[in-house]
Amino acid sequence: xxxxxxxxxxxxxxxxxxxxxxxxxxxxxxxxxxxxxxxxxxxxxxxxxxxxxxxxxxxxxxxxxxxxxxxxxxxxxxxxxxxxxxxxxxxxxxxxxxxxxxxxxxxxxxxxxxxxxxxxxxxxxxxxxxxxxxxxxxxxxxxxxxxxxxxxxxxxxxxxxxxxxxxxxxxxxxxxxxxxxxxxxxxxxxxxxxxxxxxxxxxxxxxxxxxxxxxxxxxxxxxxxxxxxxxxxxxxxxxxxxxxxxxxxxxxxxxxxxxxxxxxxxxxxxxxxxxxxxxxxxxxxxx
Amino acid sequence: xxxxxxxxxxxxxxxxxxxxxxxxxxxxxxxxxxxxxxxxxxxxxxxxxxxxxxxxxxxxxxxxxxxxxxxxxxxxxxxxxxxxxxxxxxxxxxxxxxxxxxxxxxxxxxxxxxxxxxxxxxxxxxxxxxxxxxxxxxxxxxxxxxxxxxxxxxxxxxxxxxxxxxxxxxxxxxxxxxxxxxxxxxxxxxxxxxxxxxxxxxxxxxxxxxxxxxxxxxxxxxxxxxxxxxxxxxxxxxxxxxxxxxxxxxxxxxxxxxxxxxxxxxxxxxxxxxxxxxx
Numbered sequence: 422x423x424x425x426x427x428x429x430x431x432x433x434x435x436x437x438x439x440x441x442x443x444x445x446x447x448x449x450x451x452x453x454x455x456x457x458x459x460x461x462x463x464x465x466x467x468x469x470x471x472x473x474x475x476x477x478x479x480x481x482x483x484x485x486x487x488x489x490x491x492x493x494x495x496x497x498x499x500x501x502x503x504x505x506x507x508x509x510x511x512x513x514x515x516x517x518x519x520x521x522x523x524x525x526x527x528x529x530x531x532x533x534x535x536x537x538x539x540x541x542x543x544x545x546x547x548x549x550x551x552x553x554x555x556x557x558x559x560x561x562x563x564x565x566x567x568x569x570x571x572x573x574x575x576x577x578x579x580x581x582x583x584x585x586x587x588x589x590x591x592x593x594x595x596x597x598x599x600x601x602x603x604x605x606x607x608x609x610x611x612x613x614x615x616x617x618x619x620x621x622x623x624x625x626x627x628x629x630x631x632x633x634x635x636x637x638x639x640x641x642x643x644x645x646x647x648x649x650x651x652x653x654x655x656x657x658x659x660x661x662x663x664x665x666x667x668x669x670x671x672x673x674x675x676x677x678x679x680x681x682x683x684x685x686x687x688x689x690x691x692x693x694x695x696x697x698x699x700x701x702x703x704x705x706x707x708x
Numbered sequence: 709x710x711x712x713x714x715x716x717x718x719x720x721x722x723x724x725x726x727x728x729x730x731x732x733x734x735x736x737x738x739x740x741x742x743x744x745x746x747x748x749x750x751x752x753x754x755x756x757x758x759x760x761x762x763x764x765x766x767x768x769x770x771x772x773x774x775x776x777x778x779x780x781x782x783x784x785x786x787x788x789x790x791x792x793x794x795x796x797x798x799x800x801x802x803x804x805x806x807x808x809x810x811x812x813x814x815x816x817x818x819x820x821x822x823x824x825x826x827x828x829x830x831x832x833x834x835x836x837x838x839x840x841x842x843x844x845x846x847x848x849x850x851x852x853x854x855x856x857x858x859x860x861x862x863x864x865x866x867x868x869x870x871x872x873x874x875x876x877x878x879x880x881x882x883x884x885x886x887x888x889x890x891x892x893x894x895x896x897x898x899x900x901x902x903x904x905x906x907x908x909x910x911x912x913x914x915x916x917x918x919x920x921x922x923x924x925x926x927x928x929x930x931x932x933x934x935x936x937x938x939x940x941x942x943x944x945x946x947x948x949x950x951x952x953x954x955x956x957x958x959x960x961x962x963x964x965x966x967x968x969x970x971x972x973x974x975x976x977x978x979x980x981x982x983x984x985x986x987x
Contacts, residue, residue, distance in 0.1 A: 433806025440798040443857060444815050447850040448822070451830020458833055511726050514719040528723070530965070535730050537911035538957040541934050542950040546733035549740055549750045556736070556751060587729065619715065640821065648823025651918060655938065668825050672922065677833060684826050695821050705813065705865065 452688070459681035468677050476682035486667075486683075490690070493663040496578075496653070497646045500585040504642050505635065507586065508593025512634075513627070515594075516601035517609075529598065536591045544584050544655050551575035551583075576658030584656045585646055592641035600634030600707065601627070636702035640695055647691055664690075734954060741947035749944060760948035773933055773949060779844055780930035784914040786849055791856045791909030792902055798857075799864025800890075820858035824918030827851050832922035847923040852913045859912065860905040867901045900971050907964040911957060 434441075462471040480486050511532065519525045535543065550556050551574040558570040573579055604627065612622045650665025664687045671680035740747075744755025764773060802809055831851045835842045842848070875897065879889040917931040924932055930953060937946055 429804050430806045433801045433804035433809070436797045436801035436804075437806065437809070437812060439794045440801070440816075440857065440861070441812060443794065443850065443853050444812075444819060447827065447831055447854050448815065448819050451827060451834055452822075454833050454837070455826060455830045507726065510719065510722055514723045518716045518719055531727060532730070534958070534961055535734070537907065537915075537961050538734070538954050539915040539931060539934070539950075541915075541917055541931055541938070542737075542954055543734065545934075545938060545946060545950055546737040549736050550733055552750050554750045559751070587733070590726075619713075644821040644823070648821075648825065650825055651935070665823060665825050668829065669921075672825075672829060677829075680829060681833075684823075684829055687823055688826060691821060691823060692818075695817075704817065 455681045455684050455688075458678055459685050461678040461681075463676050463678045466675075476678045477686075479679065480682050480686065489662050489664055489667050492661065493647055493665075496581065496585065496649075496663060497643050499582055500589065500646045501639060501642050503582070503586045504590045504593045505638070508590050508638060509597055509631075509635070511590075512594050512598035512601055513623075515598055516604075517627075532594055533591060540588055541651070541655075543588060544652060547580065547584060547587075547656070548575065551580055576656070576660060578657065578661055580656040581653050581661060584652050585649075588652065589642050589645050592645065593635075593638035596637040596641070596707075597631055597634040600631050604630050633702045633707045636698055637704065637707060640698050643694060643698075644691055647694070648687070737947040738951045738954075741944055741951040743944040743947075747944055749942065749947075760944045761952070763943075763945045764948055764952065772928075773930070776928045776930045776933040777953075779927055780914055783844055783849060783852070783929060784910045786845070787852050787856055787913035788906050788909035790849075790853060791860045792905050794853075794857060795860030795864050795905050796895075796898075796902065798861050799868050800894075802861075802865065803868055816858050816861055819854045820862075822854075824855070825921070827854050827919045828922040835923070842923050842925040844920065844924040844927055844929055848920045848925070848929065851919040851923045852916050855916060855919055856909045856912045859908045863901060863905050863908070864898075867898050871897070896975075900968055900975065903964055903968045903971065907961065910960060910964075914957065914960075 458468065459476055460472045460474070462469045462473055462475070515525055515528055515532075519528060548555070552558070553570050553572070553575070555574065557574055558567075561567045562570065608626060608630075609622055612626050617625065647663075648665055649663065650669045653661055653663045653666055654669070664683065668680045668683050668687065671677070671683065740749070740751070740753070741760055742756045742758070743753055743760060744757045745759040747754040802813070828851065831847050832842060835847050840846075871894075875893050876889050879893045884892070915931055916929075917935060920929050920932060928936070934946075934949060934953070937949070
């Protein structure tokens with residue numbers, strides 16, 4: 422019996438070996454290296470191995486850092502709230518109001534297809550809508566709502582949030598839809614028989630049972646928004662900053678130790694957030 | 709069937725608006741990419757033409773987009789094949805609950821949630837500090853795997869959570885070796901979901917930007933090339949390129965979905981070999 426168990430361990434490890442190797446080389450090693458480099462010293466042209474805290478001292482000593490982190494949390498919170506409301510409503514419609522499975526699959530696929538196309542193109546595609554002479558402005562002017570084109574539509578926080586919602590709502594829809602499909606329909610019938618109204622069923626039955634899906638969606642959206650740098654740069658026209666942009670600016674200046682220090686703080690922040698969220702859901706059970 | 713409630717119609721309208729929100733912008737640049745030669749980045753259309761698509765074939769207008777397209781396509785295929793093979797092996801390994809599997813599981817989750825720029829920065833540093841050259845087919849390839857593998861594995865976990873073990877037991881009782889059980893029983897059953905893993909592997913790689921930013925080296929992939937264009941190209945040629953690459957993505961998605969549909973049908977038709985006899 423013991424020999425069998427050992428065999429199982431060995432064969433398990435053998436099959437997990439390629440995965441472990443990839444993650445060791447392209448995930449663990451890079452993280453270790455970032456942590457190491459965050460203690461290095463930088464001159465204008467090169468980086469020098471050292472063990473100094475100056476990168477962190479500079480990071481925590483600058484008021485910009487706190488503003489940028491605050492901004493990052495702001496983006497994450499607003500995007501989270503919007504994607505949750507939209508994603509939940511869409512998933513609820515698909516799971517409980519679309520009656521045939523064929524339609525469910527078809528409409529679900531329609532929601533997921535954009536996820537498999539290019540994010541950058543999807544950002545670019547907002548230009549004709551939000552631009553100074555874009556569709557939104559010309560429509561509003563022709564309706565007489567405004568006289569002058571609105572300047573804050575493109576290249577603003579509004580545009581950043583809009584793009585985040587556009588890109589990431591899907592990450593809410595899929596896990597929430599997945600958990601909703603597993604809710605036993607007889608529970609809802611039982612609630613109705615017991616006299617619950619539609620709102621009561623939604624609030625007291627469906628939402629509690631959908632919580633794991635909501636948590637998984639939250640993990641996706643929060644981490645994607647917090648780690649983003651390209652959406653903020655493109656949609657704000659380089660006018661707003663988040664932590665990702667702070668890192669990418671340092672990289673552009675070849676200030677790798679400083680970038681690494683910021684990256685370590687960002688990673689810790691994200692992991693703490695995820696750690697808290699994972700207390701509410703067992704991912705392995707929900708798959 | 710009970711009649712549709714009012715909330716159904718409200719939700720249906722909401723859903724339709726959501727789809728419009730999802731697809732509207734892309735359709736708009738699709739239309740605008742047919743601008744006449746004098747047209748700009750927004751409406752109105754100044755005539756219709758294929759002018760901007762023709763521009764895509766001129767080097768001086770757009771740079772090396774066909775070269776980068778070729779690299780992205782090849783890299784997508786490499787990532788796709790690797791993702792499928794490694795995910796299946798990983799999925800099978802996790803069924804055995806080997807010691808250390810929990811650590812590996814949390815590594816996969818970390819790989820999924822880590823900000824992409826950290827991978828880009830870390831892998832870039834790793835290669836430069838060890839004196840290796842970054843190249844899309846080495847460092848870029850590995851960086852993209854940290855994004856596609858978690859998705860592949862999550863799909864495999866979902867598949868194996870629903871897998872009926874009695875099929876394997878039946879095969880074993882009939883004298884099949886572990887390899888035969890895998891080859892003739894397990895793999896055919898999970899084959900349709902492998903198409904899903906392949907779809908994720910290819911499309912996520914083909915569109916990946918952040919993780920290849922510092923790891924692609926001197927030869928750009930297509931998303932990097934497109935992003936470079938956004939800073940200096942202000943003509944609808946950008947839309948023409950966007951339309952073409954989106955169309956390409958849609959063709960690939962359609963291709964994968966067709967295979968999935970076809971294999972599901974085939975499975976339904978020939979799923980049982982009762983009465984045929986195996987020699």
